[in-house]
Amino acid sequence: MREVVVGNFSLKATLESGQLFRWHHGSNGFYHIVAGDSIIKVRQSGDKIEYDSSNTKFDVKKFLGLNHSYSKIIGSVSKDKVIAAAVKKHRGLRILEQDLWECTASFICSSFSNIPRIRQCIEKIAAAFGSRMEFDGIASSSFPQPQQITDFSRLKKCGLGYRAEYLFETARIFASSNGEYSKQQLQKLSYEEAKNKIMELPGVGSKVADCILLFSCGFYGAFPVDVWIQRTMVGNYGREITSFAAGRKPSEKVVAEFARGYFGEYAGYAQQFLFHNARTSRKTLPNKLNIGKVSELIVPSHKF
DNA sequence: CACCAGGTACTGT
DNA sequence: ACAGTACATGGT
Numbered sequence: 001m002r003e004v005v006v007g008n009f010s011l012k013a014t015l016e017s018g019q020l021f022r023w024h025h026g027s028n029g030f031y032h033i034v035a036g037d038s039i040i041k042v043r044q045s046g047d048k049i050e051y052d053s054s055n056t057k058f059d060v061k062k063f064l065g066l067n068h069s070y071s072k073i074i075g076s077v078s079k080d081k082v083i084a085a086a087v088k089k090h091r092g093l094r095i096l097e098q099d100l101w102e103c104t105a106s107f108i109c110s111s112f113s114n115i116p117r118i119r120q121c122i123e124k125i126a127a128a129f130g131s132r133m134e135f136d137g138i139a140s141s142s143f144p145q146p147q148q149i150t151d152f153s154r155l156k157k158c159g160l161g162y163r164a165e166y167l168f169e170t171a172r173i174f175a176s177s178n179g180e181y182s183k184q185q186l187q188k189l190s191y192e193e194a195k196n197k198i199m200e201l202p203g204v205g206s207k208v209a210d211c212i213l214l215f216s217c218g219f220y221g222a223f224p225v226d227v228w229i230q231r232t233m234v235g236n237y238g239r240e241i242t243s244f245a246a247g248r249k250p251s252e253k254v255v256a257e258f259a260r261g262y263f264g265e266y267a268g269y270a271q272q273f274l275f276h277n278a279r280t281s282r283k284t285l286p287n288k289l290n291i292g293k294v295s296e297l298i299v300p301s302h303k304f
Numbered sequence: 305c306a307c308c309a310g311g312t313a314c315t316g317t
Numbered sequence: 318a319c320a321g322t323a324c325a326t327g328g329t
Binding site for chain 2: 229
Binding site: 113114116117120121135159160161162163164248249251253 | 319323325326327
């Protein structure tokens with residue numbers, strides 16, 4: 001078991017903010033994470049993090065985003081009271097650094113679905129194509145490599161619905177491309193180039209592409225716009241967006257363009273704060289969230 | 305039994 | 318470029 005002391009980190013907010021699907025909150029405050037072919041156990045008390053991994057080579061600190069300069073990031077995105085309130089409420093939320101392929105597969109599964117079912121699909125894929133493993137009393141399956149997903153009828157049974165074809169084809173492309181779809185190669189490209197590149201993959205549109213770039217490739221300016229972000233952005237920045245749009249409809253695309261420019265270099269971090277905030281506010285306060293006395297972060301419940 | 309869920313691909317204008 | 322629409326699946 002390793003121990004590190006880190007400031008500005010919330011394990012709970014980081015894991016539970018919807019970036020990652022394969023984790024469970026167990027006893028003794030430990031979270032168990034399955035990533036690739038590793039099982040990681042980790043818990044936090046105060047500034048102390050305790051962790052261990054089935055694979056000693058797995059860089060837990062890097063995976064958890066602990067190498068980022070947090071104060072620089074939140075200083076950079078805190079442009080107004082709305083985002084500042086979300087940052088304050090979820091202080092310590094970090095963007096993970098996931099494996100490119102696993103992240104891509106996961107977010108292909110995520111489209112037009114819901115989190116419980118996304119998790120279920122991913123678990124089924126792992127059970128069907130991965131290898132059994134066990135660590136710290138937790139039994140699970142590794143996430144399969146793309147070249148292991150060769151049986152389409154078997155993939156069909158994992159509950160992906162029509163996304164099965166997208167994932168199957170994307171797996172084939174990953175397996176047959178010579179490092180073209182690698183973190184290393186993508187990071188050589190500009191944001192726009194990298195995004196266009198991964199949008200060539202079936203099942204990867206604008207939103208999923210931004211999730212992949214943000215959660216696995218270190219493109220922290222990527223700003224994924226799903227229905228939650230769309231609502232919360234229009235609700236909180238309607239005026240600014242309208243002004244920015246200059247006559248255009250405030251579509252997801254326009255919102256993403258606005259947000260990337262407005263929040264800047266670490267817009268993706270802003271997105272994750274706003275997303276997590278919208279998700280966690282919904283049950284208690286459907287339409288409005290008051291954080292302290294400072295802000296009125298609105299989370300409209302209706303569609304626009 | 306409708307309706308919804310971290311959208312994408314395809315079509316027509 | 319941009320709006321409209323179908324889409325598998327499982328849960329309420």
